[in-house]
Amino acid sequence: AGARLYTEEDPLVILSSSSLKPTVSNSSSAWLVQFYSSWCGHCIQYSSTWKALAQDVKDWDQAIGVAVLDCAQEENFDVCKEYGIHFYPTFRYFRAHGRPDDQGTTYRGADREIQTVRQLMVNFLQNHTKLDWPDLCPPLEPYSSAELLPLLGQRSDHYTAVIIEEPDSYVGREVILDLLQYSGVVVRRALAADRPLLDTLGVTAFPSAYLLLPNGTHTQLAVQKRLRFFFSSLLRLLPGVQRRARRGGGGDGGHTGALTGRPSSEAWRDFDSSQVYLADLESALHYLLRVELATHSTLEGEELKTFKDFVTIVAKLYPGGGSVVKLMDTLLEWLLSLPLDRIPYQAVLDLVDNKMRISGVFLGAELRWVGCQGSRVGLRGYPCSLWTLFHVLTVQHDAMPNALENTALEDEAAPVLQVMRRYIRTFFGCEQCGRHFEQAAADSLHRVQSREQQIVWLWNQHNMVNNRLAGSLSEDPLFPKAPWPSPALCASCHEEKDGVHVWNQENVLSFLRKHYGAGNLSPKYSVTPQHLPAPPAPPSRPQEDRLGGGRGGRAGAGGGGGAGGEKQPEKTRGAEEQPAAPQQVERTAVQEAAGLSGGAGPAGGAGPAGGAGPAGGAGPAGGAGRGGVWALALGFNSVDMSLCVLLYVCSCLFLMLLFFFFRVRSRRWKLRHNRPFV
Ligand SMILES: Cc1cc2nc3c(=O)[nH]c(=O)nc-3n(C[C@H](O)[C@H](O)[C@H](O)COP(=O)(O)OP(=O)(O)OC[C@H]3O[C@@H](n4cnc5c(N)ncnc54)[C@H](O)[C@@H]3O)c2cc1C
Numbered sequence: 001a002g003a004r005l006y007t008e009e010d011p012l013v014i015l016s017s018s019s020l021k022p023t024v025s026n027s028s029s030a031w032l033v034q035f036y037s038s039w040c041g042h043c044i045q046y047s048s049t050w051k052a053l054a055q056d057v058k059d060w061d062q063a064i065g066v067a068v069l070d071c072a073q074e075e076n077f078d079v080c081k082e083y084g085i086h087f088y089p090t091f092r093y094f095r096a097h098g099r100p101d102d103q104g105t106t107y108r109g110a111d112r113e114i115q116t117v118r119q120l121m122v123n124f125l126q127n128h129t130k131l132d133w134p135d136l137c138p139p140l141e142p143y144s145s146a147e148l149l150p151l152l153g154q155r156s157d158h159y160t161a162v163i164i165e166e167p168d169s170y171v172g173r174e175v176i177l178d179l180l181q182y183s184g185v186v187v188r189r190a191l192a193a194d195r196p197l198l199d200t201l202g203v204t205a206f207p208s209a210y211l212l213l214p215n216g217t218h219t220q221l222a223v224q225k226r227l228r229f230f231f232s233s234l235l236r237l238l239p240g241v242q243r244r245a246r247r248g249g250g251g252d253g254g255h256t257g258a259l260t261g262r263p264s265s266e267a268w269r270d271f272d273s274s275q276v277y278l279a280d281l282e283s284a285l286h287y288l289l290r291v292e293l294a295t296h297s298t299l300e301g302e303e304l305k306t307f308k309d310f311v312t313i314v315a316k317l318y319p320g321g322g323s324v325v326k327l328m329d330t331l332l333e334w335l336l337s338l339p340l341d342r343i344p345y346q347a348v349l350d351l352v353d354n355k356m357r358i359s360g361v362f363l364g365a366e367l368r369w370v371g372c373q374g375s376r377v378g379l380r381g382y383p384c385s386l387w388t389l390f391h392v393l394t395v396q397h398d399a400m401p402n403a404l405e406n407t408a409l410e411d412e413a414a415p416v417l418q419v420m421r422r423y424i425r426t427f428f429g430c431e432q433c434g435r436h437f438e439q440a441a442a443d444s445l446h447r448v449q450s451r452e453q454q455i456v457w458l459w460n461q462h463n464m465v466n467n468r469l470a471g472s473l474s475e476d477p478l479f480p481k482a483p484w485p486s487p488a489l490c491a492s493c494h495e496e497k498d499g500v501h502v503w504n505q506e507n508v509l510s511f512l513r514k515h516y517g518a519g520n521l522s523p524k525y526s527v528t529p530q531h532l533p534a535p536p537a538p539p540s541r542p543q544e545d546r547l548g549g550g551r552g553g554r555a556g557a558g559g560g561g562g563a564g565g566e567k568q569p570e571k572t573r574g575a576e577e578q579p580a581a582p583q584q585v586e587r588t589a590v591q592e593a594a595g596l597s598g599g600a601g602p603a604g605g606a607g608p609a610g611g612a613g614p615a616g617g618a619g620p621a622g623g624a625g626r627g628g629v630w631a632l633a634l635g636f637n638s639v640d641m642s643l644c645v646l647l648y649v650c651s652c653l654f655l656m657l658l659f660f661f662f663r664v665r666s667r668r669w670k671l672r673h674n675r676p677f678v
Helices: 020-024 041-056 074-082 114-126 145-151 171-178 195-201 228-236 278-295 301-317 322-337 345-352 382-399 415-426 431-447 451-469 505-515 542-547 589-594 629-634 638-672
Strands: 013-015 030-036 064-070 090-094 105-107 159-165 185-191 208-212 218-220 298-300 342-344 494-497 500-503
Touching: 013 020, 020 030, 020 064, 030 041, 030 114, 041 064, 041 114, 041 500, 064 074, 064 114, 090 114, 105 114, 114 171, 145 185, 145 195, 159 171, 159 195, 159 228, 171 185, 171 228, 208 228, 228 494, 278 322, 278 345, 278 382, 298 301, 298 345, 301 322, 301 342, 301 382, 301 415, 322 345, 342 345, 382 415, 382 451, 382 505, 415 431, 415 451, 431 451, 451 505
Parallel strands: 013 064, 030 064, 159 185
Antiparallel strands: 030 090, 090 105, 159 208, 208 218, 298 342, 494 500
8 A cells, every 4th residue: 555655646746766866857847856655654644635735736847846756665765865865754845957966955844734835835946046947937026017017008919917915925926836837828926015006906905816908908807715726717717728738648648538529610609607508418318329339239237237227317317308308218118128138239229219209209319519519529528418417417316316216226325426337337438537437436435325425426526537637638728627616606615724725515515506406407509309497597598488398397207397398398499300200110129129020100019009018018119018108109108098097997987887877777667667578
């Protein structure tokens, strides 16, 4: 365990006897190296702080890098002796452009907390001279009003942000270093004692950020909290500001994104990042069911079980309602009714494509990324939408605690996450991602015991992936990976403790419930008929009216809409795109899978509506055995079917009563009038 105190996954450099000198001597950046011993108890305890520090200053690494070297490893004995390391841990600063015999400067302070070490790193950088200044480190000294005021009103190709602060504040220098790897913005600092600057800009509270825009205008940056994290986040999110440097490591080469794609000719879809788009969720399901799953020609054993579980959670928890839920319900009923332990993928596809022309079942067959659009083909898209889908499902499970009742998942502690884990492990195209996720799940998923914890675990896990991938090849420069939600989305989610950013988990949970809740789902750009639960009317929903979607809640497994909804999904753009039902329905792989001889349409007996009854009807068309799936072809759900049967029985009883009534009357009449021959 000691040897693995730090791994390649950590945001720091792991040095060894062979790499120490080449790394720290004559380097273009300064270095802070912790010499530790993997058997030293304190080093083990301290490792989490060191990792957190490395994460905190990850974006500074072109100015000053963070590294570790394990002196307990045999191959490092000599180098630790050469550098005179007697105690563990020992922190050494190495100047940029240092000589090969530079053994660094030891930090001897007792306070080794993140804020202290981070501020020492800033001081150490400032101690460089002009001659050995790290190549890419921007100036950290304050600018004067004489240097800054002439910039007012000038046009430029970038933003200039000026952090105005008290002399003992580190915020300005930390924000300068935080933005080191971003193009499109230059950060300077100025001191609160500079009266002419304050008088001209009208700044009265410190620290403050003043922004000079490329078009020559200028304004004070509005932040809810005057903290480093808020200033840095807001500046990174300015339009046109992008991460500049791309490091090779960290990500997995973006091959998750490479699976997907938006033709570069496709028009950009404007969207609001405070909303979640149904079009993304539908595109995720479309890609998952029609592309990702297609690589498995048959589903059996663990794969089949995982797929059933996935369909179950989507059928029970997907909030969009309407035809997607109806499709997933139908798929689920079919899967559950199958007596087979092996099914061809083609059978699933036939159902997804609704070859049986079941009324109201529809899933758009195109990728329409909205909140998951990438700035170029191969970025974002499917993996983004898969995260989004599972965040939505964890929140829906919290909102509908009984939704998974009477399913095989009811007794699992964190059913949505367990299904996600199994799905990612079994089907997700990015193998490396799957391994990372599985590792994380194996480490901590057993601690998740409640629905709230499910939501928070996934959020936290996603942020860990974001942190790891920041600056990697799979990062879209227009959507830099950063701790989420940003202060702009949720200011109350962020706090600072001892100078270090911390999350207010309670506020994060409330935010996630709202953000991924059914009320925040926008049907804009969706091609699928909607039956949305009544949302709290976000600003622009013109599309919804155009689509004419009912707003009632979901009613039962049939997904036929709730109050305000209708049994048949209304005719929408999506529905219009479906071809009219043909007279003759082709024999589908679904029927093949179920061993049906198929052929004729609804009236023909063995086709989609032809059901062989509970035992025989294994296809989606397999009879009324599991809730009368065949009857869905007429637009009826199982409640409707029960009502029909009830009505039928009542009618029979009524007719029988009439029959006996008239029979008794005629007997009496015959007796009274003594006409037995009539
Ligand atoms: C389970 C899983 C594991 C993955 N592992 C890897 C990996 O190991 N290596 C690799 O290179 N790629 C991995 N990926 C892909 C990677 O995480 C991104 O999905 C991909 O790079 C696209 O990034 P994005 O910018 O669209 O944002 P994403 O990270 O995909 O986020 C999508 C959206 O979710 C929201 N969001 C962001 N963070 C959070 C959060 N913490 N909580 C809730 N919502 C959030 C934002 O609105 C964001 O736009 C994985 C994907 C998945 C689904």
